[in-house]
Amino acid sequence: MFFSFAFRTALVLVPILVVGIVITSALSLHKFGQTFSTLINSRFEFVTGEIRNGIQTQLDLGLFLENLEITQVLEGYQISDDQILSIEVFDSHGVVLHSSDSSSVSDLVPEDWINSWRLNSASSSWALQERTAGVVGVSIKNNLGQDVGAVVLRYSRILLDQNIWNQAQRLITVNSIATLITILVAFFSAMFILGRLCSEYRSMGKIMDIVRTNKKTDNEEIQWDKNIRTPIFRQFISRVLSTNREMDLTIMKARSLDEGKEN
Numbered sequence: 001m002f003f004s005f006a007f008r009t010a011l012v013l014v015p016i017l018v019v020g021i022v023i024t025s026a027l028s029l030h031k032f033g034q035t036f037s038t039l040i041n042s043r044f045e046f047v048t049g050e051i052r053n054g055i056q057t058q059l060d061l062g063l064f065l066e067n068l069e070i071t072q073v074l075e076g077y078q079i080s081d082d083q084i085l086s087i088e089v090f091d092s093h094g095v096v097l098h099s100s101d102s103s104s105v106s107d108l109v110p111e112d113w114i115n116s117w118r119l120n121s122a123s124s125s126w127a128l129q130e131r132t133a134g135v136v137g138v139s140i141k142n143n144l145g146q147d148v149g150a151v152v153l154r155y156s157r158i159l160l161d162q163n164i165w166n167q168a169q170r171l172i173t174v175n176s177i178a179t180l181i182t183i184l185v186a187f188f189s190a191m192f193i194l195g196r197l198c199s200e201y202r203s204m205g206k207i208m209d210i211v212r213t214n215k216k217t218d219n220e221e222i223q224w225d226k227n228i229r230t231p232i233f234r235q236f237i238s239r240v241l242s243t244n245r246e247m248d249l250t251i252m253k254a255r256s257l258d259e260g261k262e263n
Contacts, residue, residue: 010190014183021182025175033164037134040160041127044084044136047077048125048151051087052138055151060143065089066097074100085133085154089140092148109152113137117150133157 051073058068074087078100089098094114096107112128113135120126121139128135137152 007191010187013186013190017183017186018179021175021179025171029164029168029171032167033160036163037129037160040134040155041125041136044134044153044155045125045127045138047081047084048087048136048138048153051077051089052140052151055089055140056142059140059148065091065140065149068098070098071100071102074098083155083159085156087154088152090149090152097149113150113152117147121147129157130154134160 051070054073055065055068055070058070059065068089070089074089078084078087084100086104087100088096088104088109090096090109090113094109094111096104096109099105116126116128117137117139125136125138127137133154134157135152135154137150139147140149140151142148
């Protein structure tokens with residue numbers, strides 16, 4: 001019975017440990033994805049920042065945004081990096097004025113882009129995540145400090161998704177080994193500790209049975225069980241035996257007094 005109790009109690013630790021490690025792994029993977037995404041965004045923020053600086057320099061010379069000759073510049077940046085899907089410049093109405101993909105000129109950009117641009121006009125850049133691409137944008141200001149448009153770069157999520165998947169595989173492998181080792185250590189440690197406690201309880205029960213059934217009239221003959229090592233348990237048994245001894249002495253004195261009265 002005691003072994004069954006120790007085994008079942010130790011077994012309860014297994015799902016708790018598994019759930020804890022799974023949650024920790026999921027949080028670690030999520031944090032890795034956020035960090036890696038931030039690194040990629042920072043990289044393309046630098047590219048869009050360079051393009052914006054060139055555009056604002058021309059705006060300072062009095063040129064209008066729609067009249068700039070920057071298509072070749074945008075195409076050059078796209079060709080230099082396979083991850084860049086497109087680079088577009090749109091005005092305050094969301095109309096694409098310049099693009100590395102000529103087919104998208106005069107199109108309206110997605111509403112999410114316009115909303116993000118307007119909400120983050122005070123900041124240096126903004127970013128979005130689409131299903132198949134990441135989006136990084138920076139605001140364009142004229143020489144009066146007014147927002148007149150934005151530069152938007154779309155990049156492929158393949159690198160991001162591939163790195164997250166590779167990290168997930170590493171986490172699964174490492175955490176599977178760690179989970180197995182942790183479960184084994186925790187299980188056998190719990191079995192050892194609980195088994196020892198159960199053994200002490202069993203030994204205490206034997207001593208209590210001896211006292212309760214008066215199998216031995218002389219408490220001095222009751223031997224300490226070597227399995228009882230916990231100080232509080234030893235103190236408890238010692239007090240029980242001491243109390244029982246005092247009760248026996250009191251009973252013996254009472255009997256002696258009764259016998260003296262009869263005589």
